[in-house]
Amino acid sequence: MTFEQFAVARLPSLLRYAVVLTGDRDLAQDVVQEVLARAQVKWRRISGSDSPDAYVRRMVLNEYLSWRRSWAFRNVHAAGERLTEIEASRGGVGDHADGVVEADALWSRLALLGRKQRAVLVLRYYEQLDDQSIADLLNCSPATVRSQASKALRTLRLEEQDQRQRIHAEEWS
């Protein structure tokens, strides 16, 4: 497979992955552009690997984790905090009946996470990888992955929401 064929076939998927990872359209563009420009230079090596797609996705992950242009994150954070405040003043996620609104609110709160915590959630729930695979990608132990995921869920207040919903369901059963 040539680089051109790869890019035509996989670019939309790479961009979706980068958008979910970064939570920011412009940053996703920068990250993917940088990665593909580098991948093109070393394409012979990449195309000879077991899975060029996995190789390039890993490059995208590493680029996101090491990205130095922190202004983008500050902006996203600020936006996320503002949206969270608005949402809190409305009475919290539990009051939203509409699933799309809830997904939007959660998407905004994801901007509050650190890069590694967000990456763990994306790898676990979007890429559907197990903790061992995530640990391999992030070069850490599975215990660290679980710890990062747990912290992220606490920040997002998802576990307590699960608990509230369970109690609510039990009361009505």
Next chain:
Amino acid sequence: MTMHADRLREAFQTHENETPDPALVYARVEELARKRRWRRRSAQAAGGAVLSAGLIAGIANLPAILPAGPQTVPVAGLPAAAPPEASALPSADPSAAPPLDAEKELLDQWDAFFTAGYSYNEAVELAKLWKMSPENIGAVKAEAGRRLLAGETLPVEAKPDPDVTTADPEATADPEVEKRLDAYFLAGYDWEDAEKLAKLWKLDDPYEAKVEGGKRLLAGKKLPIKP
């Protein structure tokens, strides 16, 4: 599956399609690759092989090839935003692949633009002057190239890229060194390999490793690492 897992998946899936325009991203990748190749003048003799006409065709065809899907951001074809005077550009109709001669024409126009010493920065200036979208910089360069090929003078001067002119160790004028560097890159080796080779050969600078590597390759020898 837990409730929070479902919620997170829904949040990701609800927003995953808010991607930038793939055609624009691809054009920018090409732009970056060109700029790096410009910096690496030693490899420029073989530059055409790196960025082949097929790649140009890929860019031109991207809007037609990429799935429209549920994308919330419209996929803008490269030539679509060109002004009326850019009529020489390939068809903006994304449903039809541009003919080969149009691809060649686009490639020729870009080559004319870069050969004249222009780069991305000047293209941005031209976009302002010609009231073209700076997001469609490929079309700006094509229009500039078309005018250059027609013997016209562009309203902005080509400025040397500061990244290139500031003591770029690879911007050498020595044909022998260039030949060695060509051999090094054409064999598929890159900067990271040069760093490894520099360590192995106890050289201070990866650049020296590239020159030495090229010399050995030209002599028919194998390097201690694979590209």
